[in-house]
Amino acid sequence: MELNQTFPPTASPTPTTGGEDSCILEVTDMAIDGLTLLICLCGLVGNGVVLWLLGFRIRRNPITVYILNLAVTDFAFLLFIVASSLLYLIDNSSCDPTGILKYQRWLFQFSLFSYNMSLYLLTAISIERCVSILCPLWYRCRRPQRLSAALCALLWVLSIAVTAPVTALCLMKYEEHCQTALISMYVLNFLILAPPMVISNVILFIKVLCGSQQRQPKRLYIVIFLTVLFFLIFGVPLSIQNFLQQFSYRFLSSQAVFLLASINSSINPFIYFLVGSCRRHCSVVSLQVAFQRVFEETAVTMVSS
Secondary structure (H helix, E strand, C coil): CCCCCCCCCCCCEEECCCCCEEECCCHHHHHHHHHHHHHHHHHHHHHHHHHHHHHHHCCCCHHHHHHHHHHHHHHHHHHHHHHHHHHHHHHHHHCCHHHHHHHHHHHHHHHHHHHHHHHHHHHHHHHHHHHHHHCHHHHHHHCCCCHHHHHHHHHHHHHHHHHHHHHHHHHCCCHHHHHHHHHHHHHHHHHHHHHHHHHHHHHHHHHHHCCCCCCCCCHHHHHHHHHHHHHHHHHHHHHHHHHHHCCCCCCCCHHHHHHHHHHHHHHHHHHHHHHHHECCCECCCCHHHHHHHHHCHHHHHHHHC
């Protein structure tokens, strides 16, 4: 098996009738990749704003620690996708894929690290909020103050421990071991970490809908639910595609999968702003006010849960 994760396909040189080599420009793929590049640039700006606001302008609380780390991972993932998209556009124009493909492989392997970290963070956020609703007294009295920071540190270590062997084996072209490492990583993500995230959000959603009518659903719960929902819609196809390709099967083009992944990493800041700016009717508010409405209510929610 060749290392064939969802790298953008390279342009193939085709001889002309005059005997000179020229290459077929994949116009559709280039258009999709250009759109991906545009979305990534918007996402970098959005996640940069999240880092600035939550890092320096808004009071820190347990949930913002997770959101800050999520913004870092999304920012890093988008940087990898931007670099990969630019390389693909150069590749499709120059028709010399040999050196470029090597860089694309490196970029993709390192992007796995930030992609996995996003999954782990969303799982931790979902489980913590579910526990805060199901066991409010225990959560309020027994939760360690620095639990969020400690969990984020452990998740970074876990992401490195999971991704490093895959990166080493695949880049060194140990094909059989590379495939085994990739399958093991996807089993961990799909069967061990993703189900608690989904179950926690289902419980959270049902609990909010069936709760007291005197308390409206909190914006934070809506943000978490939408973030996980969009991750399942736009982010998971990348993992599914890579997993299926280990068995020589694919259900989407490489460009489409990367486009969906870039949407997933770019959309969260817009979710925060839209949810934070809406009350009974939507109104235009500043970014800081919108973010404060979403995240500063967390401290109140934790005390009153």
